[in-house]
Amino acid sequence: MHVFARALGVLICLGACGWPQQQSQPPSEVQRAIDEFKIQTANLGLRADSPVPAEQTRSLIRDWHGRLYENFRNNFMDAVPHEITQNGGDKGLLRRNQFGFNASGPLFIPRLTHGKSNTYLSLSFEGVRERIARTHLLTTPNTPQRTGDYSQVVDPAGNVLPIYDAGTTRANPAYDPSQSVSLTNLQYLRDPFPGNVIPASRLNPVAVRALQLYPQPNTDIGPFFQNNYFVDSPEINTANGMIGKVDHAFGERQHLYAEFAFSNGTLDTAKWFPTAANPGPSDRLFTSRRGSLQHVFTASAQTVNTATLETGSTTSRTGQGQAAYPVYQFDPYVSLGHSYPLASNANNSYTWSDAISAHLKQHSLQAAATYSFYQVNTFWPEYPDGWFQFSSGLTSLPGIIDTGDAFASFLLGAPQFAEQSFVTSPSYFRRNTASLALHDHYEPRRGLAIDIGVTIARYTPRVEKYDRQSTIDLTRINPANGRPGALTTANRNGESRGFRPALVRAAPSLGIAWNLTRDSKTVLRANYSRGYSSIPIYQGQFGTQGFNTYETFLSSNSQLQAAVPLTAQLPPPPHPPPDLRPDAANSTIADLIDATDRLPTYQSASLTIERELPGSIVVSVGASYSGGRNLLIGDSAADPNAIPPAALVYGNELYNLAFNQSLRPYPQFQGFELYGLYPLGRYRRDAGFVRVEKRASMGLALSAYYEFSKQLDDYSGPYGIQDFFNRQNDWSLTSYDSPQRLQVSYTYELPVGPNKPFLTYADWRRYLIDGWSFSGTATVYSGTPVALRPEFNNTGGVIPNLTVDVVPGVNPEVASPGPSLWFNPAAFTQPADFTMGDASRTNPTLRNPLAQNYDLSVSKRFALGAERAVEFNATGFDFLNHANWNDPDPLIGTPSAPNVDAGKIIGSRGGRVIQLSLRFSF
Amino acid sequence: MRWRWFLVLLALCATGAPPRGTFFQIRVPVWLEGDPDREVSAADFRATIDGAESRVVGVQCPDDEMILLLVLDLSSGDLTIIDPARQTLVDEIQKLPPKTYVGLLRSQDGLLVLSDPTTDRDALAGQIRSLTPNGKTGLLATVEPICRIADSMLKKSAVRTAVLYVTDGDVRNYREDFTNPVINSSDSHDLSRRFPETLVQEKIAKLDGVLAAQQAPMWIVDLNQRTDRLNEAYNNGLKQLAETTGGAAFFSRSTTEIPVAIRQSFQTVQSHYSLTLSLPERVGGRLQIRLSMVENNRSLSYRTHLVLPRR
Known part of the structure; x- marks a missing residue:
């Protein structure tokens, strides 16, 4: 065939290119080479005037490339996770198969493409079938406790926890209001239950019935009666998806690219309880659809225009066909039922953009216009069957911490708070962003490049398709009390559709790249940029309160009075939705949409020097700064309706709801729900780094990155900030600040095999020896700051996120930090009642344990000719089976009731996971 | 029609035998350090292939075509x-x-x-x-x-x-996919990427x-x-x-x-030179090439390995 093909090529070439000039003389060496070039390129159809080679039309398979693969995981290959071992358990179930294919190549359509195609197609499919055990270690009340017998129940210090009878509450005639409440100066007297046992006759029948769905403890990890319910339940995950890509060239100047993707998934979640009262998440259905179309037009070699249209849609539905159940919450025990049991959400986005690039002398200019439109359609009632929250207050000795128990309050049917969601319709939220970006790349002289850019963007606020949005207008007078702050609804009574104006911002950027040496082996880079981000639309029906009622029941005094008796069903709302009265949100935690012109703002600057060294090594050293303000934060970090800390002087009076509420700036509201969308946070991060990259030589490629950084902010953390009125007081290390981070990744191809320096066997042994390679990553990062928390919070709800007090003169560090004692808890103490803690939100010196992870992948490739291969791969995640310590217990108790576990590390986490893969590529 | 198949078979056999000069000579790119103006010839080089002496039959210099x-x-x-x-x-x-x-x-x-x-x-x-x-x-x-x-x-x-x-x-x-993109975004336990x-x-x-x-x-x-x-x-x-x-x-x-x-x-x-080396008989697989200058006064860098089909 080659003879004929070559002869054909010669004829074609000679016909197309003319006979060699020196027909009568022997061709020169160069001419012979050029002739060979012409022949070969003609044979392969690589010339613009080449006829379609006959064989190409018959070799569709040859022109297509791709792969078939299967990734396999099974618990028999994995190590027992450390956290399971410590709980006395064995490996959880794991069966996972991930399989798929990819194929790409020219699209030939008989009689249409005539053997030569300008259209290329790529298709990828992947399926997942997984069954995996989910484990949780929880705390449930023990068997006597469920019958009201608290005679053996102890507090975290091991002392018997006294339970008081709210029915015996009476004022203490000897109470001295000028002194703080204490055991010797009680404001209210209350008798403990005889023998610390609640009589059976006093148990609430609804609570007793609910307990039938509440499983008994099944383990005894401790300390004391904690960590006594171990969940090991399977989760089933199924998914199928496909990505298709098409590109077509219309001549040399126009290209069209199209892409589509879809994925369908189901998640049968692990059941924490085998009953209808399961507090674990609901089952979910996912779909994802994505498509894009891009047209690239090359007007000239100096001017390119790119137009793109993208669209995407993701949907998730939870709890379909599952029975809902009220939520009974009584910390620290695991709840009954769960929030958002039934939901349906869709996120859609549409983006159009056009970018044009042009080159003029020393300037490369680019202008890009983008318009994005976002939709979130959401139906997400939080508590359709009610939420009952119980606290220790109603079974405590009023004003005295470490008395009473939330579960005991549940047994007595005395919630401190109750709520029910009445969501009548889905919400259809929309917003858009339009931007124009201008950029100039300017090279004033050799070795120096300057990039200047600016992006001008217009951000519109969220609107609802049918204007079913509401918020609290903080300036509007509330008719109920004549104070500012009333419910207002979108596009009514002069209100705008989005409650805040559309905002226009200009974001500049500047970059310099400068070759410091003539050999261009040293580059200095300096960059500065400032940017803004829009306020996103989250799933959920936040900001629709007038249209979707959240009926709430509040206790007038959480230590004296239940919010509502525990019954099978909460009373119906007095004003069924829609309830758009200005005072309709009174006495609730009202949804507050920020109406200011604040937008999250970011700023960053960096300086880097890169140097290329002998041995294919590149070293980069740099420093960077980044900061931000107006970052989006939630309820734990901002509260526009907080009570000023000065009100702590009122002491136990603060438990009187009416009095407590009167101290709030907007007393008609219990609080504000901000939904993580309140633009008030600040952060700053400074970092220095070294990066070393060794490019591949002798089969080894290596990359290492080390960073030293410090990040501070006024919002992060597991518990929230203490002082809403002076945010500077909460300016401390970011809760996830990890000051040192080292990451190493490497690839090594073993130098053995027929084409390698060693063991160059040509016989059957080459199949065993050839094609081995290793890849790995190692990551080590230092611990995050310890965030301490007092065990009790007796501040009358004024300081919801209390920190601890520092004990002067006591070193918080221990000589040899270890699991038995990581830090010295004696250096901290519980703040006195009705005072703020004086320690910072995150400790400036104490760090949680560092974490490390090592992954390794071993591959063996079997070549099946030049184009085909089978590759077997074994990957070990955490392959050293290294355990990372858990964080130490951060709860600090009182001197009389210390947390015996404070400062101790209980357990570790991690465990080797193995995945085997087989891939055939062609 | 059978005679046509016979001709095709004959042609295939003809293509199966490599032409002389294809298999028994190889070309190796070489860089010489030192005086660039000094002329070199094949006789200035000494070559071994897999340890066996090999003859340098030609040199193309940077000044050549x-x-x-x-x-x-x-x-x-x-x-x-x-x-x-x-x-x-x-x-x-x-x-x-x-x-x-x-x-x-x-x-x-x-x-x-x-x-x-x-x-x-x-x-x-x-x-x-x-x-x-x-x-x-x-x-x-x-x-x-x-x-x-x-x-x-x-x-x-x-x-x-x-x-x-x-x-x-x-x-x-690339048209061919080397990125292995996430296809099922709901698959949160995917470790394959x-x-x-x-x-x-x-x-x-x-x-x-x-x-x-x-x-x-x-x-x-x-x-x-x-x-x-x-x-x-x-x-x-x-x-x-x-x-x-x-x-x-x-x-x-x-x-x-x-x-x-x-x-x-x-x-x-x-600046690369192209040396033509004659191969020892029956050589194949991965060839280790070693070159040096006869007078040994200029250092060389060159391609050290070449894989040839085994014969």
Whole structure:
């Protein structure tokens, strides 16, 4: 065939290119080479005037490339996770198969493409079938406790926890209001239950019935009666998806690219309880659809225009066909039922953009216009069957911490708070962003490049398709009390559709790249940029309160009075939705949409020097700064309706709801729900780094990155900030600040095999020896700051996120930090009642344990000719089976009731996971 | 009809026997340090292949004729990168010695000849300046045929032949998928993408096996070195492929380095010698090549390995 093909090529070439000039003389060496070039390129159809080679039309398979693969995981290959071992358990179930294919190549359509195609197609499919055990270690009340017998129940210090009878509450005639409440100066007297046992006759029948769905403890990890319910339940995950890509060239100047993707998934979640009262998440259905179309037009070699249209849609539905159940919450025990049991959400986005690039002398200019439109359609009632929250207050000795128990309050049917969601319709939220970006790349002289850019963007606020949005207008007078702050609804009574104006911002950027040496082996880079981000639309029906009622029941005094008796069903709302009265949100935690012109703002600057060294090594050293303000934060970090800390002087009076509420700036509201969308946070991060990259030589490629950084902010953390009125007081290390981070990744191809320096066997042994390679990553990062928390919070709800007090003169560090004692808890103490803690939100010196992870992948490739291969791969995640310590217990108790576990590390986490893969590529 | 099949069989048999000079001689790119003006001849070199003495039968020097196959793989559409590259290429081609022929091809959206090897610098400059600066990256898809073509030219002629790729491509911009993108976003336990470089490494391994048997040296200039993990693996792969053929890869980390990288590549290509070595009988597999100067007063760098089919 080659003879004929070559002869054909010669004829074609000679016909197309003319006979060699020196027909009568022997061709020169160069001419012979050029002739060979012409022949070969003609044979392969690589010339613009080449006829379609006959064989190409018959070799569709040859022109297509791709792969078939299967990734396999099974618990028999994995190590027992450390956290399971410590709980006395064995490996959880794991069966996972991930399989798929990819194929790409020219699209030939008989009689249409005539053997030569300008259209290329790529298709990828992947399926997942997984069954995996989910484990949780929880705390449930023990068997006597469920019958009201608290005679053996102890507090975290091991002392018997006294339970008081709210029915015996009476004022203490000897109470001295000028002194703080204490055991010797009680404001209210209350008798403990005889023998610390609640009589059976006093148990609430609804609570007793609910307990039938509440499983008994099944383990005894401790300390004391904690960590006594171990969940090991399977989760089933199924998914199928496909990505298709098409590109077509219309001549040399126009290209069209199209892409589509879809994925369908189901998640049968692990059941924490085998009953209808399961507090674990609901089952979910996912779909994802994505498509894009891009047209690239090359007007000239100096001017390119790119137009793109993208669209995407993701949907998730939870709890379909599952029975809902009220939520009974009584910390620290695991709840009954769960929030958002039934939901349906869709996120859609549409983006159009056009970018044009042009080159003029020393300037490369680019202008890009983008318009994005976002939709979130959401139906997400939080508590359709009610939420009952119980606290220790109603079974405590009023004003005295470490008395009473939330579960005991549940047994007595005395919630401190109750709520029910009445969501009548889905919400259809929309917003858009339009931007124009201008950029100039300017090279004033050799070795120096300057990039200047600016992006001008217009951000519109969220609107609802049918204007079913509401918020609290903080300036509007509330008719109920004549104070500012009333419910207002979108596009009514002069209100705008989005409650805040559309905002226009200009974001500049500047970059310099400068070759410091003539050999261009040293580059200095300096960059500065400032940017803004829009306020996103989250799933959920936040900001629709007038249209979707959240009926709430509040206790007038959480230590004296239940919010509502525990019954099978909460009373119906007095004003069924829609309830758009200005005072309709009174006495609730009202949804507050920020109406200011604040937008999250970011700023960053960096300086880097890169140097290329002998041995294919590149070293980069740099420093960077980044900061931000107006970052989006939630309820734990901002509260526009907080009570000023000065009100702590009122002491136990603060438990009187009416009095407590009167101290709030907007007393008609219990609080504000901000939904993580309140633009008030600040952060700053400074970092220095070294990066070393060794490019591949002798089969080894290596990359290492080390960073030293410090990040501070006024919002992060597991518990929230203490002082809403002076945010500077909460300016401390970011809760996830990890000051040192080292990451190493490497690839090594073993130098053995027929084409390698060693063991160059040509016989059957080459199949065993050839094609081995290793890849790995190692990551080590230092611990995050310890965030301490007092065990009790007796501040009358004024300081919801209390920190601890520092004990002067006591070193918080221990000589040899270890699991038995990581830090010295004696250096901290519980703040006195009705005072703020004086320690910072995150400790400036104490760090949680560092974490490390090592992954390794071993591959063996079997070549099946030049184009085909089978590759077997074994990957070990955490392959050293290294355990990372858990964080130490951060709860600090009182001197009389210390947390015996404070400062101790209980357990570790991690465990080797193995995945085997087989891939055939062609 | 049977006689036709007989002829086809006969033709296949004829093609099965390699022509003389194809198997028993190899070409090795060499660089000499020291006095560039001093002339060298075959007698100045001593060569061994797998430890056995080999005769140097010819030397092509930097002053001799050369055919450079310049393959442009400009697919990013980023004129801040492509324009300085085009200008530098034009400048460097203008500076080439008269005996250097340049063949011009583009590889984005598939390999295509733009100009047969020629010394017409102005025509080449015009082709380079007018080249479409976007499309699908094509280096990995075209490197094998272009090296085979160059190899075939080397075998047909004593003239030096080299391949130079100039690319700004992103590994994500290939028609063939090397990125292994997430397909099922709801699959939260997917660990198969923790080592995203696997696919590109596999492709490089396949190509490396093919290029190890090609004798024409290849150079690659990456105009836009990217530092994400996937492109790092891609860049390492480009370097490996170029070095397998005896060439080298140059990387530009910023637009200011583009002229330097291209200039260095032209200098290295232009300064290479091409030695023709005769092979011992029955040699095959991976050949270890060792070269030295008879007078031993100039240091050498050269391709040290070549894979030949076993006979």
